[in-house]
Amino acid sequence: MKYLSKVYLVLVFMVLYIPILVLMLFSFNDTSNTGALTGMSFYWYRELFRSEDTFVALKNTLILAVSSSLIATVIGTAASVGLSRMKKRYIRRAVNTVTDIPMMNPDIVTGISMMLLFVAVGTMLGLTEKLGFVTLLIAHITFSLPYVILSVMPRVREMDQSIPEAALDLGCTPLQSFFRVELPMISPGILSGLILSFTLSLDDFIISYFTTGNDFQTLPLLIYSMTKKEVKPDIYALSTLLIVAITILLLLANFSGDRDKRVKKKIAKYAKQRAE
Numbered sequence: 001m002k003y004l005s006k007v008y009l010v011l012v013f014m015v016l017y018i019p020i021l022v023l024m025l026f027s028f029n030d031t032s033n034t035g036a037l038t039g040m041s042f043y044w045y046r047e048l049f050r051s052e053d054t055f056v057a058l059k060n061t062l063i064l065a066v067s068s069s070l071i072a073t074v075i076g077t078a079a080s081v082g083l084s085r086m087k088k089r090y091i092r093r094a095v096n097t098v099t100d101i102p103m104m105n106p107d108i109v110t111g112i113s114m115m116l117l118f119v120a121v122g123t124m125l126g127l128t129e130k131l132g133f134v135t136l137l138i139a140h141i142t143f144s145l146p147y148v149i150l151s152v153m154p155r156v157r158e159m160d161q162s163i164p165e166a167a168l169d170l171g172c173t174p175l176q177s178f179f180r181v182e183l184p185m186i187s188p189g190i191l192s193g194l195i196l197s198f199t200l201s202l203d204d205f206i207i208s209y210f211t212t213g214n215d216f217q218t219l220p221l222l223i224y225s226m227t228k229k230e231v232k233p234d235i236y237a238l239s240t241l242l243i244v245a246i247t248i249l250l251l252l253a254n255f256s257g258d259r260d261k262r263v264k265k266k267i268a269k270y271a272k273q274r275a276e
Helices: 002-026 043-050 052-084 089-104 107-125 133-158 162-169 174-203 206-211 219-227 233-275
Strands: none
Touching: 002 233, 043 052, 043 233, 052 089, 052 133, 052 174, 052 219, 052 233, 089 133, 107 133, 107 206, 133 174, 133 206, 162 174, 174 233, 206 219, 219 233
16 A cells, blocks of 8 residues: 555656646747647747747736735735634634635636726716726735635644733733734744745736736737637746746745744743743
8 A cells, every 4th residue: 555655646747747847848849839849948048038028928917916915915824813803703614614615616707797896887887998007906815814814824823822812911002913923823823824825926828818908918829819829838938937936935934833833932932031
């Protein structure tokens, strides 16, 4: 059984990562032929930096991903802290259930429903452009928010509540206690939620397709438009760069777990010393 489990694990990793490795390999191909690897070069990376449409789409994607992930992280962190302090359990469970609905909904249902909402509101306000960057930003914040709460909430629950109380007893205001004591302790969960919401926004196509206007195009929408004609290998090069960047972010998130343990020890030691 032990041998079979190892074989199964190897097969799972092959299915997950061989397509990514193939994409990265063909990003260095010196021709546009995806059926054969004829040579290795940085030709498509040079072509990538010459493509204006690709860079505009990449810039739009990064602006959207950074903006939506930061806003969703702030709201999600505040929501996690607020939910943990709710005294009535049934209200907390009801709010948690409502929060999880966007995560469980199919993307196409979320996209169509948000499109109808934005069009209806735009019509009532008399707007000529009913869909655009603002509607796209709201949509990305909406579907990223549950994942941020899911990342931050366990950190809030496992935090020793006696430490913030000790900070209050030692003269801190509730705001000072949150920023100086609670926030450093839950920061790994916040960082994980930020990275997760950033990658979700970076990758999203279906919801973006229904909630964007004609004047704002993200990278997934650009690649989809290329599939009707031809996907050039410079997109492989761009995808490789994104994979490398996301891998670095994930490594930083994992290393932050060790930092969390050190921060907890320092805070607990400081609170103990002040109490003595």
